[in-house]
Amino acid sequence: MSVNKEVKRITTHQLQEMKNRGEKIAMLTAYDYSMAKIVDEAGIDVILVGDSASNVMAGHETTLPITLDQMIYHASSVVRAAERSLVVVDLPFGSYQGNSKEALASAIRIMKESGAHAVKLEGGVEIAESIGRILTAGIPVMGHLGLTPQSIYKFGTYTVRAKEEAEAQKLKSDALKLQELGCFGVVLEKIPATLAKEVTDSLQIPTIGIGAGQHCSGQVLVIHDMLGLNHGFKPRFLRQYANLYEVMNGAIKGYVSDVKSNDFPNNKEQY
Numbered sequence: 001m002s003v004n005k006e007v008k009r010i011t012t013h014q015l016q017e018m019k020n021r022g023e024k025i026a027m028l029t030a031y032d033y034s035m036a037k038i039v040d041e042a043g044i045d046v047i048l049v050g051d052s053a054s055n056v057m058a059g060h061e062t063t064l065p066i067t068l069d070q071m072i073y074h075a076s077s078v079v080r081a082a083e084r085s086l087v088v089v090d091l092p093f094g095s096y097q098g099n100s101k102e103a104l105a106s107a108i109r110i111m112k113e114s115g116a117h118a119v120k121l122e123g124g125v126e127i128a129e130s131i132g133r134i135l136t137a138g139i140p141v142m143g144h145l146g147l148t149p150q151s152i153y154k155f156g157t158y159t160v161r162a163k164e165e166a167e168a169q170k171l172k173s174d175a176l177k178l179q180e181l182g183c184f185g186v187v188l189e190k191i192p193a194t195l196a197k198e199v200t201d202s203l204q205i206p207t208i209g210i211g212a213g214q215h216c217s218g219q220v221l222v223i224h225d226m227l228g229l230n231h232g233f234k235p236r237f238l239r240q241y242a243n244l245y246e247v248m249n250g251a252i253k254g255y256v257s258d259v260k261s262n263d264f265p266n267n268k269e270q271y
């Protein structure tokens with residue numbers, strides 16, 4: 001393992017200080033060593049090893065199929081690359097909903113086998129006992145409210161959440177519960193910006209938004225989406241910072257063409 005003594009890793013306490021002084025927190029996903037190295041060196045605060053790996057790495061339609069072993073494989077690769085960023089790992093579907101002992105066992109496996117720094121779980125009061133038990137073991141926990149993709153079949157759509165008053169009230173009380181339990185932050189996914197502002201103002205801990213507007217304490221996106229690698233995925237909340245699909249498609253077409261035409265390799269590219 002390479003440890004750069006010059007670089008100090010971001011801590012959960014620093015994320016709290018960032019919210020306190022009004023500095024926004026920048027978070028992105030990564031699932032492998034090479035990508036995580038680029039993300040870390042570009043100065044991201046938090047790397048999320050999201051269960052969205054199920055979609056973008058494995059090609060599944062939902063996040064449900066990815067396993068704890070697979071999440072640990074992705075997380076361990078990311079941890080080897082991350083020198084400055086805090087690495088947070090999603091507990092996958094089925095690894096924590098059963099009971100709080102199973103939740104703790106899953107969180108411990110992630111910490112022990114990947115070397116990550118924190119875990120993230122989807123849900124509010126329903127999983128309070130599990131979150132409490134994981135926190136008691138000294139493992140930092142990030143919450144996740146609003147659109148919770150592991151419950152997609154309960155809702156049936158990926159539409160914006162908590163537009164109705166009852167659901168908004170539930171989300172607000174869930175957010176307070178997560179803070180009370182000791183979570184160091186909470187992801188707010190696809191909820192109205194006004195509600196996200198209310199939650200962010202009422203909480204001391206930072207909120208990280210995805211499709212939750214400009215008032216959150218920070219933002220998160222899936223790296224493949226923001227780099228334009230996830231061809232055709234363009235929800236309203238996504239800003240695309242590059243079109244790597246076009247860049248890579250062009251490069252590969254050039255290679256195919258050069259091989260076919262016998263241009264590659266040339267005299268200088270052989271022994």
Ligand SMILES: Nc1nc(=O)c2c([nH]1)NC[C@@H]1CN(c3ccc(C(=O)N[C@@H](CCC(=O)O)C(=O)O)cc3)CN21
Pocket residue numbers: 051052055056063149157158159160221222224225230233234235236237
């Ligand atoms: N590649 C990727 N990016 C993500 O942001 C992401 C994942 N995967 N997997 C896990 C969850 C699922 N999320 C999603 C999934 C779908 C939409 C989506 O399709 N939104 C469309 C249509 C929604 C609808 O109205 O039905 C949109 O226009 O926002 C948004 C977020 C966010 N997460």
Ligand SMILES: CC(C)C(=O)C(=O)O
Pocket residue numbers: 029048049050051052053090187189210220221222
């Ligand atoms: C979209 C983010 C918040 C996530 O949970 C994931 O990438 O799995």
Ligand SMILES: [Mg+2]
Pocket residue numbers: 050051052063090
């Ligand atoms: Mg996730």
